[in-house]
Amino acid sequence: MNDALVRFDQVTFGYGDRTVLDACDLNLHAGERLGLAGANGSGKTTLLSLIVGLHRPQHGQVFVLGRPRQSEADFREIRGPVGMLFQDSDDQLFSPTVAEDVAFGPFNLGRSRADVEAIVARTLAQLGMQEYADRVTYKLSGGEKRLVAIATVLAMEPEVLLLDEPTAGLDEAARQRVIEILLGLPQAMLIVSHDRDFLDHTATRRTRLERGRLLTLPAP
Amino acid sequence: MHHVPRSSGPLLDRIDPRGRIVAALAFSLLAAVANRPATVLAALALAVLGTAISGLRFGTVLRRLAPVNVFMLLLIALMPLASGGRAIGSLGPLHYGEEGLRLALTIAVKGNAIVLMLVALLGSLDVTTVGHALNHLRVPDKLTHLLLFTVRYLDVLRREYERLNAAMRLRGFHPRANGHTYRTYGHLIGMLLVRSLDRSERVVAAMKCRGFRGHFYLLDHFHFSRCDVPFALAALFSLAALAWLEWL
């Protein structure tokens, strides 16, 4: 049938009587970095939250990692393999120190303390952030917070990454850093961004959310 | 994974935070229940000694003591009026009683002793360390995490408040004692509450995405070190001395 990692089949969703997604189809395949653009309020964040089960479709079905997902238990299974980076890093980082925040996900996945410490060290090293382990999260700059948030997601060793405006609010140096990091990662990604130049560098395919549907755009 | 400096800085910084919290708690309890003047004065002396050793700056200590003593002054002024005992003086129908004054003074000395000791023992810990230590001391998860979350998001909330406040000022807002000002502050506080609620929902969503199911794990470990032995002995000895003064 279809070997997509993430697939929407005619998904409809709205808040109250305001429809945000209207019979929307979506496919994300392994090895792909799909860039998703769309006006403010067009429903990009909502689309991501449907993939990880923070909202449930009113019609249609969500398939993740080859299985239809409906119940909370279905979605719990995929919250390790599907990593989501939130638009505002302050929403994502809540632990006192960087190391603890990075450790949070692996601990939830039931890893042992020794494993977790190894994962934290490895993930921070992968992003060149070893010295940040004991830093206090709320005192970091915006760019540093974004990198730590990326680390917290990578520490779960995901197969798919959902990134909600990963460069929003970053300065040029931090933005370059994020581009480098994303290009070095093997995971399939769904990247929400307004930043054309950023998507030119990172996306292998592009789409746009308009009036509740995804339009296909020519490849960059 | 220690962010508690253990080999440098003032003497007290090298002591296990758990030990400091337990000692501070035990001292506060003893000082609070003490009744004999000798015990109360000894507690104050101990607290002063502790503060001197702690290496905290004099100004810092005074700043922490100031609010307590405003309250104590009120107590000394008002409490003798309400309680009986021999009158030292009177003003019309009001009698300033000796018994009340003695009580108010005792409370003032105890209060200062407790605050001084807390400042000395805990003043140099950052809140996250206190949170962790509490968790290691088997304080319920919910309470500890309430503390940690409060600290983590207080700053976010403050920045949100400052942004809103700055935006208000940039549009010509000056606080005055009038309806417009009160209404504006009402809106500001309302907006902060709504935003915090929204944020808490996003934080929970982000936590769920990382597999959260209600359990927290802490990475930090504290270790009992050699410096802790003299501290523990000194604390035990002082507390025993206080208890002896009070009950024997």
Ligand SMILES: Nc1ncnc2c1ncn2[C@@H]1O[C@H](COP(=O)(O)OP(=O)(O)O)[C@@H](O)[C@H]1O
């Ligand atoms: N929790 C919510 N309750 C009600 N309406 C919401 C909620 N979240 C988003 N919306 C609305 O749904 C629409 C899509 O929002 P969102 O997915 O955040 O858009 P985008 O990320 O593309 O900017 C917006 O009009 C927004 O106001």
Ligand SMILES: [Mg+2]
């Ligand atoms: Mg959005």
